[in-house]
Each structure stands twice: as structure tokens, then as C-alpha cells.
Amino acid sequence: ALDKEQMQGLRGIREFLKVRTSYDVLPLSFRLVVLDNELLIRKSLNILIQNGIVSAPLWDSNKSSFAGLLTSTDYINVIQYYCQFPDEIDQVDKFRLSSLRDIERAIGVLPLETVSVHPMRPLYEACRRMLKTRARRIPLVDVDEETGREMVVSVITQYRILKFIAVNNEKHTILLKKSVRELGLGTYTNLETADMNSSVLDVIHLMVKHNISAVPILDKDNKVLNVFEAVDVIPCIKGGAYDELTASVGEALCKRADDFPGIYTCNEDDRLDAIFETIRKSRVHRLIVVDDDSRLKGIISLSDILKHVLLFGEEEDNIRAG
Numbered sequence: 001a002l003d004k005e006q007m008q009g010l011r012g013i014r015e016f017l018k019v020r021t022s023y024d025v026l027p028l029s030f031r032l033v034v035l036d037n038e039l040l041i042r043k044s045l046n047i048l049i050q051n052g053i054v055s056a057p058l059w060d061s062n063k064s065s066f067a068g069l070l071t072s073t074d075y076i077n078v079i080q081y082y083c084q085f086p087d088e089i090d091q092v093d094k095f096r097l098s099s100l101r102d103i104e105r106a107i108g109v110l111p112l113e114t115v116s117v118h119p120m121r122p123l124y125e126a127c128r129r130m131l132k133t134r135a136r137r138i139p140l141v142d143v144d145e146e147t148g149r150e151m152v153v154s155v156i157t158q159y160r161i162l163k164f165i166a167v168n169n170e171k172h173t174i175l176l177k178k179s180v181r182e183l184g185l186g187t188y189t190n191l192e193t194a195d196m197n198s199s200v201l202d203v204i205h206l207m208v209k210h211n212i213s214a215v216p217i218l219d220k221d222n223k224v225l226n227v228f229e230a231v232d233v234i235p236c237i238k239g240g241a242y243d244e245l246t247a248s249v250g251e252a253l254c255k256r257a258d259d260f261p262g263i264y265t266c267n268e269d270d271r272l273d274a275i276f277e278t279i280r281k282s283r284v285h286r287l288i289v290v291d292d293d294s295r296l297k298g299i300i301s302l303s304d305i306l307k308h309v310l311l312f313g314e315e316e317d318n319i320r321a322g
Ligand code: ADP
Pocket: 136, 158, 186, 187, 189, 190, 191, 192, 193, 211, 212, 213, 214, 215, 216, 299, 300, 301, 302, 303, 304
């Protein structure tokens, strides 16, 4: 019966995602910071920090077109470049946002796919796109009818989508009574962790190597003290302080903004409905699964939750959709 209810809840949410558009997720009024591609990377950091944001769409003013999304991954690429070519620190200081593609090439990472979706397409499509490309955020790009030019309307994130689901689907989420343990929700093996004395660079290398956006910071008893997130890199390199990346994670975590939302934990026996309750009420970017003694058991990322909501029990559809 629990299985049946769980599926009924998930189906309800999927139907909801099919009748809503990405545009529906946007707040009634919002501010969008778009950065010119010719801006110095060094300056872009200050702008993000001043505006309290961690990403922004880029604009190519020569071509009058959208030029991709700037995210913490781009800064991590610059750091990797700096590590590979430490003699070029003067160059790094002169890099513009338009150089990011060259940096990707120089360090041999695959360019981030510049996916975008039309704001009036079903939200369900944006979610599928996100899961397929592993993008955590997707720009909404529309075409101005008069000029025929691209316009960046906004950016939607996994976080916003899950919040939107949580706020508008209470009648479906209360049906999700299976526990994290029963669902196997999240990752429980080969967890990548660090301690307070690990260097920021070590943690960044872990994130790059394993394609993850957070590393739990543990004490000697495996108790969770904190979590270092990809976005925590931004204040670390403010002002071009690349040489300070050898500092410890402990020092770096002190640079977090005052409004840092905190770390959210849960227990393996918590049910998915309770997790949606947390998402509804708080600014959750991942849940750290702990035991009764705060020892690390696993990690539930937003992508793990989104994947469950969209794909659980849908294997056949999956094969068809490729
Ligand atoms: P998101 O895609 O929501 O930004 P992540 O990139 O952190 O989240 O997670 C990607 C996948 O890796 C998820 O399945 C998550 O459970 C797993 N994961 C996240 N952090 C770690 C970690 N420190 N060690 C091992 N696996 C992780």
C-alpha cells in the first residue's frame, strides 16, 4: 500500500510538472544580473559577491547574444588552470569571461554544454534536461519577436524547481511515506570527505575528480562538522588570491556570507514527505544523512531527489526517451 501511495504521489507531481512552465517558477518580480563577456574574471567575482549570487548569464554584446552561464565551475576551472600553469598568474589576472572557453581547452575539460530552455515549455522538460546534462541550473532564453534577438529571461535551478514542487504539491508530497532507507535515496558508498585541516585546493580537486558539488568535513570520529560547497570557492579567490588556496578548509569556511543558510541533516529513517517539508521551509541545497551520533552515513543531493521524483518506477519510459 505504501508503494502504491508513493507512486500515486510521484505521478501527481509529474502531472503537475507537465502542466506548468518554467516561467511559472519565477517570482512575480526579480532582478537579473547579466554580465558582459568582456568583463575581467577578477571583477566578475566582486559583482557576484556584492549581489549575493553565485552565478549569472553571460552576454556577448558584439553578437547581441546569450553567451552561456557563469557558475562556480568556471572559477574552479580557472583555479585548475592556475595550478597547471602557476607561472602565468599575471595572465590569470587579465582573463576576461570570454576566455573561459580557452581555459577549458587548456586544462582539457569538456566545455559545459550551453543548454537553455524556452520559458514557456513545460517544466517537466527543463527537469529532464537538467538530469540528462547534469546541469544544476538552466538559463531561460526567449527570442524577442520584434528584433529576433535572444533574451535571457532568467535562470532556473534544481533548487527553485524543488522548492516550487514542495510549495505547490502538499497533497502529493504527503503521500511520499517511504523512508530514505527504503528508497535508497542518495549516495552511501565511496563518500568523498575531508577534515578541517585539508587545504581548499585538496577539496577542490576532490570535487573536480568526482564531479560533485560538496564535500562533508568530518572530525576524527566521522562526525559531520561542516560541508564545503563548490560555491564556497568564490569568496576564496576574491581579489585574485589564488596563492591562498593552500589555506585550510577551516579558514575558508569563515569567509562565508552572513546569511549562509546552514547545513541540513537527516536520518535514514526520515521519510520523503519530511524531506519535502524541509525543502518547503528552508534553503536546502543538499541533505547530509547522519546516524544518531552525527556520524556521516550518506548524502542526498538535489539531483538525487529530482531524479527520484521524475524517474522512479519509470524505467520503460526512460528507455524510450533515451
Ligand atoms: P547536485 O547534482 O544536486 O549539485 P552533487 O553534484 O553534489 O549534487 O551530487 C552528484 C551525485 O554525487 C549525487 O548522486 C550525490 O549523492 C553524490 N555525491 C554528492 N556529494 C558526494 C560526496 N562528497 N561523495 C560521494 N558522492 C557524493
